[in-house]
Amino acid sequence: MIIKPRIRGFICTTAHPIGCAKNVQDQVNYVRGRPQLTGSSNALIVGCSAGYGLASRISAAFGCGANTIGVSFEKDPTERKTGSAGWYNNAAFDRLASSANLFSHTINDDAFADHTKTAVIEAIRNNLGSIDLLIYSLAAPIRTHPKSDEVFRSSIKPIGQSMSSRTLKLDVLTGNCEVSEIDIDAATDEEIRATTAVMGGEDWEYWIEALSEADVLAPNFRTVAYTYLGNELTWPIYRGGTIGKAKEHLDETCHKLNTRFGQSGCKAFIAVLKAVVTQASTAIPVVPLYFSILFQEMKSEGTHEDCIDHIHRLFQEQLYPEPSRVDDSGRIRMDNFELDEAVQARVAKSWERINSENVHELADVSGFQADFLRLFGFGHPEVNYDAEVSPVPLQG
Ligand code: NAD
Numbered sequence: 001m002i003i004k005p006r007i008r009g010f011i012c013t014t015a016h017p018i019g020c021a022k023n024v025q026d027q028v029n030y031v032r033g034r035p036q037l038t039g040s041s042n043a044l045i046v047g048c049s050a051g052y053g054l055a056s057r058i059s060a061a062f063g064c065g066a067n068t069i070g071v072s073f074e075k076d077p078t079e080r081k082t083g084s085a086g087w088y089n090n091a092a093f094d095r096l097a098s099s100a101n102l103f104s105h106t107i108n109d110d111a112f113a114d115h116t117k118t119a120v121i122e123a124i125r126n127n128l129g130s131i132d133l134l135i136y137s138l139a140a141p142i143r144t145h146p147k148s149d150e151v152f153r154s155s156i157k158p159i160g161q162s163m164s165s166r167t168l169k170l171d172v173l174t175g176n177c178e179v180s181e182i183d184i185d186a187a188t189d190e191e192i193r194a195t196t197a198v199m200g201g202e203d204w205e206y207w208i209e210a211l212s213e214a215d216v217l218a219p220n221f222r223t224v225a226y227t228y229l230g231n232e233l234t235w236p237i238y239r240g241g242t243i244g245k246a247k248e249h250l251d252e253t254c255h256k257l258n259t260r261f262g263q264s265g266c267k268a269f270i271a272v273l274k275a276v277v278t279q280a281s282t283a284i285p286v287v288p289l290y291f292s293i294l295f296q297e298m299k300s301e302g303t304h305e306d307c308i309d310h311i312h313r314l315f316q317e318q319l320y321p322e323p324s325r326v327d328d329s330g331r332i333r334m335d336n337f338e339l340d341e342a343v344q345a346r347v348a349k350s351w352e353r354i355n356s357e358n359v360h361e362l363a364d365v366s367g368f369q370a371d372f373l374r375l376f377g378f379g380h381p382e383v384n385y386d387a388e389v390s391p392v393p394l395q396g
Contacts, residue, residue, distance in 0.1 A: 001391055003082055005378045007172050010282040012085075012376045016385065017077075017393045019377025020088035021095075027058045027308040028096050034312055037063035039320030040133040042218070044120065046071045046111050046207065048093075049086030050375070051278035052226055053137030055307035057093060059315045060133065067103035069123050069131070071111045073140075077391040085279075085376045091393065103127060112143045112203050117210040124216045131211070132218040136204045136225040139280030143198040146206070152197035155242055156284050157187035163236045166354065168289035170365065172372050177365055178356040182285055187242045199246035201225070201253025208257055208266065222267040223257070224319065225250055229272050229335060230290070231344055233351055237286045251329060269323060271314055271332040276307050277371035292363035293350045294338065299364060303337035306371070310334060 006014045031037075043060040047053035048070030060066040072090060077083030090106045097104035105123050109116045124131055143152045162185045170177040187195070204225050211217050227247045230238050238244055250270060257268035275281065275291050282288055298304035305313065314334050318325060323332045337343070350362040359365060373379035 001080075001388065002386060003389055003391065004385065005173065005373060005376060010172070010288065010372065012172075012372075014082045014376065015085035015088055016377035016383065016389070017082070017088045017091075017391065018389060019374075019380050019383050020085050021092035021377075022380050022383060023374060023377060024054070024058070024089050024092035024096065027055060028062050030308050031058055031062040031312060034063070035316070037312070037315050037320065039315065040064045040066040042067045042124075042128040042131045043133040043135065044069045044071070044124070044131045045135045045137065047137035047139065048072050048106065049074050049090050051137070051139070051276070051280065052273060052307055052311060053135065054086075054089055054093070055311035056135040056137060058308065059311050060135070061097055061102050061104065062100065063312060063315060065102065066133070067128055068097070068105075069120060069128070070104070070106045071116060071120060072106070072108060073110055074108055076108070079392060082391040088377065088393075110144070111138055112140070112146060114146045117207060121210065121214040121216055124211075125214070130216045130218040130221075132220050132222070134207065134211070134221075134223040136207065136223065138203070139278070140198055143203070145197065152194040154195040154198040154246070155187060155191045156237065157184055157191060158236045158241045159187055159192060159245065162186050165237070165286045166289060166351075167286050168292060168359070168363075168365070170288065170369065172369050175366060175369055177359060179289065179354055179359050180356075184237065184285060192242050192245055195242035196246045196249050199243060200249030201251075201256075202249075204250065205253050205257060208261060208268070212261055212264070212266070217264070217266060219265045221265060222269065222319070224269045224271050224332075225254065226273050227251070227270050227331070228275070230275065231339065231347070233348070234286060234290050237284065243284070251331070254330070269332055270330070271318070272327075272335045273314075274305060274310055274335050274338040276305075276310065277368060277375065278307070279375060282372060288368060289354070289363065290347070290351070292365050292368045293347050293354065294343070295367050296350070296362065296364040297343045297346045298337060299367070301337075301340070301343055303340065303343070305337070
């Protein structure tokens with residue numbers, strides 16, 4: 001089949017196996033070109049197939065030399081339909097790990113479900129004995145609660161009052177775009193509760209509880225969950241909205257984990273990461289416009305990072321040996337370049353002025369567009385997108 005991007009808004013329903021494999025290979029090459037990392041020997045990454053989770057798995061495996069178990073929920077390919085990008089990323093990761101003699105085992109199932117936790121524990125017992133690192137990097141739209149079977153759907157809305165904001169309407173294939181206004185209603189209490197159930201810390205705690213009860217946590221075990229804070233331009237929709245509420249719950253869970261499991265050596269951390277283009281982040285209204293302006297400024301400052309640069313830096317300077325750039329709430333701050341005062345002042349200025357006429361001058365729309373296509377394996381100059389390719393690549 002000839003695989004082209006099929007796009008609706010910021011959703012792409014196809015993925016290119018060769019382009020996705022190239023994305024993974026590029027990240028592995030990046031890590032191999034950096035000084036060796038130390039720290040983890042056996043790592044579990046929940047949300048391993050894309051974005052920050054994939055970069056974490058690559059940093060653990062190819063940086064630290066760790067054996068890895070990954071969990072993600074991706075769509076399998078068939079002869080007639082491509083799989084999701086994350087499915088191809090996992091396949092490429094497992095192939096590269098195997099050829100580097102690194103143990104890797106990937107479980108493609110619902111991380112919220114008890115049976116997935118059981119399968120992971122079995123894989124740890126059979127292959128690793130214990131794990132010393134759990135990276136929790138889920139970004140999910142829905143969760144079936146494992147105890148009540150209640151189905152929760154997250155929503156991205158402001159809390160308390162509706163909002164109007166500028167946003168980017170972009171045709172990712174042509175680059176045509178306009179800056180328009182959107183109105184978003186305030187969340188109901190039920191939507192806040194559901195979003196916290198999906199994106200808050202309860203499932204993270206369930207993971208640590210299950211792993212601890214199964215006695216598969218190494219004495220030097222540490223766990224890190226990822227969060228975002230951003231600046232006041234995105235606060236109404238992010239930090240002050242439903243997702244921010246869920247992230248507050250994640251913060252509280254981190255403190256709880258340290259209290260509950262600290263005596264046995266477990267250390268839990270929240271790392272505040274920078275804005276990057278991923279499937280999860282582009283689904284948030286307003287964010288693509290802020291990101292495009294931010295990338296323009298961070299690139300001109302020479303401080304822009306993508307997932308792998310950023311996570312490699314997290315491992316290298318803040319995770320091993322010990323976090324040092326920590327805020328009053330105990331969170332590891334990796335967003336120091338994004339929140340740099342000079343960068344933020346220029347972003348705020350551009351935000352005031354930006355419109356459909358000057359958007360390409362004030363914002364890195366083409367960088368955003370390229371990053372978005374790259375998520376699905378498109379836009380690599382080396383890949384021939386007119387060639388036939390099987391959506392079900394041969395394994396091994
Ligand atoms: P992403 O969309 O790239 O990846 C999400 C991962 O979650 C994928 O591996 C997917 O398969 C997995 N997943 C989703 N539902 C699942 C389920 N039910 N079971 C198992 N796996 C499931 O997301 P991302 O942007 O890398 O986000 C990861 C974390 O980083 C999130 O907590 C997010 O809030 C945080 N973060 C993201 C940004 C950003 O700008 N993208 C910034 C700071 C923090």
